[in-house]
Amino acid sequence: xxxxxxxxxxxxxxxxxxxxxxxxxxxxxxxxxxxxxxxxxxxxxxxxxxxxxxxxxxxxxxxxxxxxxxxxxxxxxxxxxxxxxxxxxxxxxxxxxxxxxxxxxxxxxxxxxxxxxxxxxxxxxx
Numbered sequence: 001x002x003x004x005x006x007x008x009x010x011x012x013x014x015x016x017x018x019x020x021x022x023x024x025x026x027x028x029x030x031x032x033x034x035x036x037x038x039x040x041x042x043x044x045x046x047x048x049x050x051x052x053x054x055x056x057x058x059x060x061x062x063x064x065x066x067x068x069x070x071x072x073x074x075x076x077x078x079x080x081x082x083x084x085x086x087x088x089x090x091x092x093x094x095x096x097x098x099x100x101x102x103x104x105x106x107x108x109x110x111x112x113x114x115x116x117x118x119x120x121x122x123x124x125x126x
Contacts, residue, residue, distance in 0.1 A: 002023060003023050003049055003052070004021075004052075005020060005021050005031075005033050005035075005048065006047070006048045006050075007019060007021070007038075007046065007048070008045065010044075019036070019038060021033040021034050021038070026091075028091070029087060030085060031068075031085070032086075033047075033084055034081045034082070035082065039084075040070065041072060041073060042070060043069070043070045044067060044068070045069070045086065047065065047066050047067075047088075048063060049064050051063070066086075066088040067088065069088070071086060072084065072085045073085075
């Protein structure tokens with residue numbers, strides 16, 4: 001299942017790092033995410049996955065969140081894209097509205113939404 005993901009982790013000096021990608025697949029045990037930047041193996045990350053359940057230009061309908069651990073990294077794997085596998089204890093449904101405690105995803109979610117609208121508009125043009 002291909003859908004958008006935003007993930008954060010603590011980098012060197014405890015700095016909070018953030019990136020986004022696209023899932024390749026998701027299961028109750030974890031997921032695989034294509035991304036241009038990603039955390040090292042065995043890093044604990046916070047992942048938000050957004051599902052768009054109708055037309056491409058619609059707003060996200062479902063958001064799930066999990067704390068996960070990076071299990072492996074695939075350099076230039078499927079389709080020539082880098083990605084990483086995560087394992088987790090459980091995915092949880094999360095409110096679509098972004099609160100102050102979610103400030104780590106507020107800006108990326110807005111940018112993600114803008115990108116979806118641009119891609120949908122380009123796809124619908126004759």
